[in-house]
Amino acid sequence: MRIVFFDSGVGGLTVMRDACRKLPSESYLYYADTLNVPYGTHSKEEVYGFVADCIDDILSRYEVRAIIIACNTATSVAVDDLRKRYSFPIIGMEPAVKPALQVVRESGRRVLATATPLTLKEDKFRRLLGKLEEPSRVDTLGLPGLVRFAEDGTFDGPEVREYLREQFAPFDLERYGAIVLGCTHFVFFKDAIRELIPVHMLVMDGNAGTVKQMMRVLELEESSGQVSEPDIVYMSSLGTEEDKRKLESCFRRLP
Ligand code: DGL
Numbered sequence: 001m002r003i004v005f006f007d008s009g010v011g012g013l014t015v016m017r018d019a020c021r022k023l024p025s026e027s028y029l030y031y032a033d034t035l036n037v038p039y040g041t042h043s044k045e046e047v048y049g050f051v052a053d054c055i056d057d058i059l060s061r062y063e064v065r066a067i068i069i070a071c072n073t074a075t076s077v078a079v080d081d082l083r084k085r086y087s088f089p090i091i092g093m094e095p096a097v098k099p100a101l102q103v104v105r106e107s108g109r110r111v112l113a114t115a116t117p118l119t120l121k122e123d124k125f126r127r128l129l130g131k132l133e134e135p136s137r138v139d140t141l142g143l144p145g146l147v148r149f150a151e152d153g154t155f156d157g158p159e160v161r162e163y164l165r166e167q168f169a170p171f172d173l174e175r176y177g178a179i180v181l182g183c184t185h186f187v188f189f190k191d192a193i194r195e196l197i198p199v200h201m202l203v204m205d206g207n208a209g210t211v212k213q214m215m216r217v218l219e220l221e222e223s224s225g226q227v228s229e230p231d232i233v234y235m236s237s238l239g240t241e242e243d244k245r246k247l248e249s250c251f252r253r254l255p
Contacts, residue, residue: 004068073183141168
């Protein structure tokens with residue numbers, strides 16, 4: 001039985017990498033819906049259909065121990081229904097807005113929450129803001145361009161920096177204490193983002209929290225055993241060998 005990490009594309013690899021570091025001896029399966037990426041600019045109904053088809057595809061071939069929806073967008077539209085449909089554990093992700101607000105509380109600074117346009121307009125995100133003590137200190141920014149760059153294998157460079165500069169331009173970043181990366185694809189751009197924001201700003205994502213939750217649900221302890229090659233099967237909705245190689249090499253390039 002495998003622990004499955006699912007995303008529209010390469011973003012969820014960053015979450016699986018964190019899981020592999022803590023649990024190098026588990027068996028993993030990474031599934032990317034490369035046929036339909038990007039999710040963030042589709043409708044909620046379309047994304048729900050994509051996710052359901054992919055999970056059917058996985059279940060037709062593998063026994064699943066748990067599925068980690070390593071995608072904030074898919075989580076926001078599908079996680080509640082998926083949990084009703086399947087008996088194995090389904091772990092989702094959410095933008096780390098709550099911990100970010102806690103971190104900036106003392107300074108009185110603001111939080112900039114970035115995600116895909118679909119995540120930002122979903123009820124789940126509104127409910128998340130509604131539970132916060134000071135939601136008015138959170139501003140949002142959709143960065144769908146970063147998903148395209150990541151899928152093209154462009155993780156830094158002049159085009160990426162130009163795009164980010166343009167997107168950040170309307171914000172006076174000196175007033176912000178943290179930026180939340182509410183899309184797993186954005187994690188690839190952490191270094192580029194860090195260089196474009198004031199030094200006092202923290203860059204926060206939900207990866208560590210998701211892996212912690214996965215370990216809690218599956219009752220797994222961090223293992224210290226050295227395994228040089230984690231056992232990972234790569235799958236994609238396109239199903240080509242080239243696609244699988246792309247995922248594998250992207251995973252290997254992660255720091
Ligand atoms: N990686 C995704 C997320 O965390 C989705 C990106 C996309 O397909 O638009 O939201």
